Amino acid sequence: MxxxxxxxxxxxxxxxxxxxxxxxxxxxxxxxxxxxxxxxxxxxxxxxxxxxxxxxxxxxxxxxxxxxxxxxxxxxxxxxxxxxxxxxxxxxxxxxxxxxxxxxxxxxxxxxxxxxPKYLDIDNEKSLIGHGISTCATCDGFFYKKKNVAIIGGGDKALEEAIYLSKICNNIYIIIRKNKIKASKILENKILHINNIKLLFNNEVKKIIGLKTLEYLLCKNNISNEEKKINVKAMFLAIGxxxxxxxxxxxxxxxxxxxxxxxxxxxxxxxxxxxxxxxxxxxxxxxxxxxxxxxxxxxxxxxxxxxxx
Missing domain, CATH: 3.50.50.60 (FAD/NAD(P)-binding domain)
Structure with a gap:
């Protein structure tokens, strides 16, 4: 048996x-x-x-x-x-x-x-996990106290993490692929009144620069095709x-x-x-x-x- x-x-x-x-x-x-x-x-x-x-x-x-x-x-x-x-x-x-x-x-x-977690699937992303790239601001945000950080995404999670990080980090850049926020209105209203949160609409991360740790991001505007360097020490993925x-x-x-x-x-x-x-x-x-x-x-x-x- x-x-x-x-x-x-x-x-x-x-x-x-x-x-x-x-x-x-x-x-x-x-x-x-x-x-x-x-x-x-x-x-x-x-x-x-x-x-x-x-x-x-x-x-x-x-x-x-x-x-x-x-x-x-x-x-x-x-x-x-x-x-x-x-x-x-x-x-x-x-x-x-x-x-x-x-x-x-x-x-x-x-x-x-x-x-x-969902990733952007671009070069250098997976190799810098734990060294500047994270999928959880609640878990890892403290390690970037008083530093500039970026959040990828425009939903509730992205905005919630931005609000959390705004209390411990210097500047928070929310990089949003579309031209609007898809989060709840109450969260949108909250972040609009937080001075150290910056919204970058119509932008996508094209390159992640850094060898052992994240040094900066290279973003591209989907409308103007303008490229922009974002100096941050961490990138938090909040795309689901x-x-x-x-x-x-x-x-x-x-x-x-x-x-x-x-x-x-x-x-x-x-x-x-x-x-x-x-x-x-x-x-x-x-x-x-x-x-x-x-x-x-x-x-x-x-x-x-x-x-x-």
Missing amino acids: DKIYDCIIIGSGPAGYSSSIYIARADLNHILYTGNKPGGQLIETNEIENYPGFPKGIKGYILMKKLQKQAERFGSKIKFNSVKDINFYKNKKHEIILDNNEKLKTKTIIIATGAS NKPNTNLVKKKLYLDYNGYIITKKGSTKTNIPGVFAAGDVQDPIYRQAITSAGTGCMAAIDVEKYLTLF
Whole structure:
């Protein structure tokens, strides 16, 4: 008879590791599959200063290594494979298929595959992540205190981050590809009354200059074709995130933007025994601490579900 696991966790960010810690402490037979990016987005974050318990801050990859070791301490099995497909069965045992074509059966699954920020896809962008380029002003803004920074985007996130940065940075340049802001009116009104926020409409970043750290941006006006050098020490991308839900498309209920829909006040999806935690189901907060919290919730939901299995 094939071995049947109590739970399989897919994803190794704060949500995945948090759920594995709780699942292990509940003495449930489980495995966590890291996917092709062990540690998730946080391994690309140079310094984290807003995660509780680290008064001097901590590097992203170190935090994720600590979470992994903590899970292993309680008996979690961590495997560095990717899940390439899932077969969900209502009121039955689910099946996952790994990248090596191995098939495993499990009573429950926690989807914690996270989300990926959208990038401009221009030269030098990826190489300077953590060295002047960031996707989270709340996480990294403090490191550019009293310096000039740029934000790419014209939606709510871009304006919210600009307001946050205006309190700690010198000048904030919001670079907007179109000729208008697409954020809510209340946010637009707020930034128009903040003196150190500068709006650059009809502009796109064409070049990112810098070897080890960001030195400046070269922008081009879409109407006049005029090129302009913007001297900034950081560029914050606020052009959206894409949830990593290719694995469950047409299998789980997703919202308009592709995030997994969970039942209010829980991590339950539309399929019994399948739960979602972290950024893959959170288009709003997207913080390490909130991901860890929903990872805990998913583990507790799993434990409750198994008592009725």
